[in-house]
Amino acid sequence: MFRNLTELWRFRALVWALVGRHLRARYRGSLLGFVWSFLNPLCLIAVYSLVFSYYMRATDVDNYPLFLFAGLLPWIWFSSGLLEATAAISSGGSLITKAMFPPHILPVVSVLTNLANFIFAIPLLLGFMLLSGMMPGVGLVVLPVVILIELVFLVGLGLMFSALNVHFRDIQHILGNLLTLLFFLCPIVYPVTNVPERFRFTLVLNPVASFTQMYHDIFLKGTFPQLSVLLIALCVSLVTFLVGNLVFNRYRESFAELV
Amino acid sequence: MSSPALNQQTIPPQPKNGPAREALPSGSVVIDNVSKRFRKHTLQRKSYTTVKSSILEKIFKSRYPRNNYIAALNSISLNVAPGASVGLIGRNGSGKSTLLKLISGIYRPDSGSVKVQGRISALIELGAGFHPDFSGRENIYLGGVMYGLTRREIDQKFDTIVQYAELEDFIDDPVRTYSSGMYMRLGFSLAVHTEPDILLVDEVLAVGDAGFIHRCHETISEFRRRGKTMIFVTHDLDSVARWCDEAIWLDKGNVKDRGEPRRVIDNYLLGVEEKEELELEERNRLSAGIPSAVAEQLTEDLSSAARLGELNVAEDPTAPGKWGNGEVEIVSVKMLDGAGEAKWIFHAEEQTTVEVEFVVHEEVPELVFGIGILRADGICAHGTNTDIEGLEVPLPTATQPGAKPRGVFRFVIERLGLLDDAYFIDVALHRKDGTPYDYHHCKYKFFVRGARRYHGIYAPPHHWEFGELK
Numbered sequence: 099m100f101r102n103l104t105e106l107w108r109f110r111a112l113v114w115a116l117v118g119r120h121l122r123a124r125y126r127g128s129l130l131g132f133v134w135s136f137l138n139p140l141c142l143i144a145v146y147s148l149v150f151s152y153y154m155r156a157t158d159v160d161n162y163p164l165f166l167f168a169g170l171l172p173w174i175w176f177s178s179g180l181l182e183a184t185a186a187i188s189s190g191g192s193l194i195t196k197a198m199f200p201p202h203i204l205p206v207v208s209v210l211t212n213l214a215n216f217i218f219a220i221p222l223l224l225g226f227m228l229l230s231g232m233m234p235g236v237g238l239v240v241l242p243v244v245i246l247i248e249l250v251f252l253v254g255l256g257l258m259f260s261a262l263n264v265h266f267r268d269i270q271h272i273l274g275n276l277l278t279l280l281f282f283l284c285p286i287v288y289p290v291t292n293v294p295e296r297f298r299f300t301l302v303l304n305p306v307a308s309f310t311q312m313y314h315d316i317f318l319k320g321t322f323p324q325l326s327v328l329l330i331a332l333c334v335s336l337v338t339f340l341v342g343n344l345v346f347n348r349y350r351e352s353f354a355e356l357v
Numbered sequence: 358m359s360s361p362a363l364n365q366q367t368i369p370p371q372p373k374n375g376p377a378r379e380a381l382p383s384g385s386v387v388i389d390n391v392s393k394r395f396r397k398h399t400l401q402r403k404s405y406t407t408v409k410s411s412i413l414e415k416i417f418k419s420r421y422p423r424n425n426y427i428a429a430l431n432s433i434s435l436n437v438a439p440g441a442s443v444g445l446i447g448r449n450g451s452g453k454s455t456l457l458k459l460i461s462g463i464y465r466p467d468s469g470s471v472k473v474q475g476r477i478s479a480l481i482e483l484g485a486g487f488h489p490d491f492s493g494r495e496n497i498y499l500g501g502v503m504y505g506l507t508r509r510e511i512d513q514k515f516d517t518i519v520q521y522a523e524l525e526d527f528i529d530d531p532v533r534t535y536s537s538g539m540y541m542r543l544g545f546s547l548a549v550h551t552e553p554d555i556l557l558v559d560e561v562l563a564v565g566d567a568g569f570i571h572r573c574h575e576t577i578s579e580f581r582r583r584g585k586t587m588i589f590v591t592h593d594l595d596s597v598a599r600w601c602d603e604a605i606w607l608d609k610g611n612v613k614d615r616g617e618p619r620r621v622i623d624n625y626l627l628g629v630e631e632k633e634e635l636e637l638e639e640r641n642r643l644s645a646g647i648p649s650a651v652a653e654q655l656t657e658d659l660s661s662a663a664r665l666g667e668l669n670v671a672e673d674p675t676a677p678g679k680w681g682n683g684e685v686e687i688v689s690v691k692m693l694d695g696a697g698e699a700k701w702i703f704h705a706e707e708q709t710t711v712e713v714e715f716v717v718h719e720e721v722p723e724l725v726f727g728i729g730i731l732r733a734d735g736i737c738a739h740g741t742n743t744d745i746e747g748l749e750v751p752l753p754t755a756t757q758p759g760a761k762p763r764g765v766f767r768f769v770i771e772r773l774g775l776l777d778d779a780y781f782i783d784v785a786l787h788r789k790d791g792t793p794y795d796y797h798h799c800k801y802k803f804f805v806r807g808a809r810r811y812h813g814i815y816a817p818p819h820h821w822e823f824g825e826l827k
Contacts, residue, residue, distance in 0.1 A: 112502040119488060119499060126490050196482035198461050199503060351465040354458065355395060 102257075102343055105200050113203055113210065120211040135215045136222055139174055143167055150287055159289050161230055167223050168317040169286035169310050171216055176252060176306060177277045179212035183256030184263050184270050187353055194357045201353050202346060205256035213249060223317065235320015244312050244323065244331075251305065251335035254342030261349040264356050284310045305334045381474035384439030384554040384586040386460055391433050391469035393455055394426040429455040430610045432469065439475075439554075440584035444597030444618060446625055447607035453590040456607070457481060457557050460588065475554025475586070478504060482559075483544030489533035493524055493543055496532055500544075504551040514550050522546035523569070542569055549576050555586040594622045595810075630702050630806065637701040637802060677781075677799040684719040685786045685794035688763070690801050692782070701803045703773055705816055711768040713784050716761050717753060721794065724750040728768045729783030730775070731799060738775060738814050744789050774816045775805045 106113065125131045143166045151162040159165045183205035193199045220241075224234055263269040283300060284307040285293070293301060301307040308331050312323035381387060430452045437443050445453040458464045459471050461479040486503055487496045497518055501511035519528050522542040524535075532540060549556070558577075577600060580587060591597060597604050597618050604621035606614040606628075613628070614621050691699045695708035703709050711728055727742030743750050753764035781799040788794070809816070 109502075109505075111508065112499075115499050115502050119491060119495070123488065123490050192482055192485035195463065196485040197503065198463060198477065198479055199486065354463045 102202050102346070106203065106206060109200055109203055113207055116203065116207045117210045117214060120207060121214055124211075136219055139167070139170055139219060142174075143170060146170070146287055157288055157292065164226060164230060164232070165289070165314075165318060166287065167226060168313055169284070171219050171223060172248070172309060172313050173281065173284065173286055173306075175212045175216035176248070176309070177281065179209040179252055180255055180259065181270070181273060181277065182208035182212065183252075184259040184273055186256075187260045188263050188267065188270075188357060190357060195354050201350055202257060205260040206253055209249065209252050209256050213245070217245075227317070233320070234317070237316040237319065237321045237323070240322055240328075241316050244309070244316065244328070247328070247332050247335050248309050250339050251309075251331070254335065254339035257342035257346040258338075261346040261353075264353055265349060280304070280306055283307065285314070286310055305331060381472060382439050383475040384584070385474050386435070386437040386555060386586065386588070387472040388433060388435040388456075388460070389470045389472070391430060391459060391466040391471060392428070393430040393452075393459060393464060393467050394428045396426055428610050430459070433610075433612060434469075435605070437586055437588065439586055441603065442581055442587040442589070442601045444589045444591065444601035444604045445607055446591070446594065446597060446604055446622065447613075448629065450609075451607040452610040453607050454481070454559055457559050457588065457590050461557055473555065476505065476552070477555045477557060478548045478551050478553030479557040480545065480548050480559060481557065483541045483548070484532075485544075487532050487540070487544065490531050492531055493519070493528040493535070496543070497547055500547045501551065504548070506551055518546045518550045521550070521572070538566070538569075545573065549580070553585065555588070556580060557588050559590045560592065594626070598622055626806070633804065634700055634702055637804075640802070679795070679797050679800065681786070681793035681795040683795065684721050685715055685717050685724065687784055687786060687795045687797055688714040688716055690782065690784050690797065692801070692803055703803060703805055704807045705773055705775060705777070705805055706807075707773055709770045709773045711770075711782060711784070712765065713767075714763065714765045715786055715795070716763045718761060721752070721788070723789055724752055724794075725785075725787050725789055726750060726766045726768075727783070727785035727787065729785075731781045731783060732814060733779035733781065733802075736814065738780065740783070742785065772818060773805060774818065776811055776814060776816060777805055777807070779804050
């Protein structure tokens, strides 16, 4: 595990360069270029607002689009980051088979690239809030901490799934479906209060849901997230990171032969 | 004679940061008893394990046999001293590239250990990791970082890298617009400018045009002069002889021979010849009896094509065929060396005899024997027949009443005089007007080995004389 970390640090320039390259590659050649990283979530928000707040009238949240925005941004980071990380090594091609390349960099780069997209969109969210007359609260101070904890969590998952996916190509397909389920199990399109009391425990057991709640606290309520939630998330993240590294190290030597 | 510049250029060993290793001198590679095997389905790229098969495998062990392995390397030990050049030779699939990938750390050994001291640059696939959408400039920076250089180091070397790759005008274009030669040149240039202590080269030196290849060779020589360790995998035996202190012949994952390059290469060639000899014998034996459908269609064009050397078979001049009216039939074709030994691989200087046995089925008025030697690409190196040479062939007579007359003719080449290549023999029996009795076109393949590196298609007997003008 420490080998992974020290190697990450040794190759930090490479990680940095790859993240930059992915960010630029993603929209290279498209007319609107980088604007798409804002337009995509905005379009999604428009669709969800239309369906949930006008067609289904399923929610009584005021300023539903803003509510969606605050939950959806980190979710997009989580889901696309995890999906890309999972496929990162199996689609790494000649980098894995022909070059002396530290493989764990690839899932980490996927996670970081999507994190960058998330971070770039935060000013947009804040601007959106100001426009609707909301002042960002003091909770914003702990945002980096929450992001950091989720990063640890996500890197752990990414390492684990990317390694497993080399051996079991079904993982990426299973994961796509699981993520859809997980999306609706998180209070992103609905507030926690909509969840019947007897199902609330699912939100506690679901680490991604607690991240969503923390982002809601920070952005919408402007308060600090509950310390207990934060600490549990931290523990879950560290354990996930550890397990992810163990799984990754267990399989890493076979990548070059199997990819 | 060592020049003073040699010592000045020697790079001091660079301390390598990273986990502590056994104290080896920088630039050394120590391979101790390394074995590597691959699961068969990995080699065939047939199936990735799926969750399903993994579970099934555990439940029905018998149905999904786990020990389906192919040994790529068997207990290889190798000690490469700093500054040494080693050439790995062997047939395809002998484990050369696997060994290189083990040294570079792309593969891990199943058993044994690989110890490497110093920065490695592996030219296993040039430009692996280039991103097509990015410019040459961006790729140099990314690739440089991948090789472990800092940004500042790349800044310093950038111009040299570009110049070396001859890409000054294209360096800001995306590499997907590069030709494959440009792509390779950039990859090579980048790899050799990362100041490696150990250079691993897998059959990648044949990149670019003659000028660039020349420069590649210069660079390799320079690396050698500067005391870099180099390990080559190549089929280009000349460069092994030229650059390597030691050659290692791998055969099916075992070291078959090692030591002084010239000797090992000769042994290797001998080994390959023996094997090829067997295979060719088998192939020629099989092909002789089988008439080809293509050839039968061509029978109509025969009168014009019969004269050896003017034969102009439709698309593929080397498509083997057999045609003729069958009045006389070729029974066997052999090639013999000076000692009368039948074989299919000859030395350029050797006496070579084509021996043809035939049987006369119908009474024929006359008989002309023809022989053609075609290079594998269809070029006729020589064609002749007894009629051209004004010889009258005596018709064989039956030894017993009722039996068919049988005969033999031999075409004796005192000195083969061909260059290294694959060749076909054409054998023909026909009338003086060209009507074929039996014609075997490109059915018998033989190889010529061991000619000097002449140009052209033949090597006339020759010598040089030198003198001074008074």
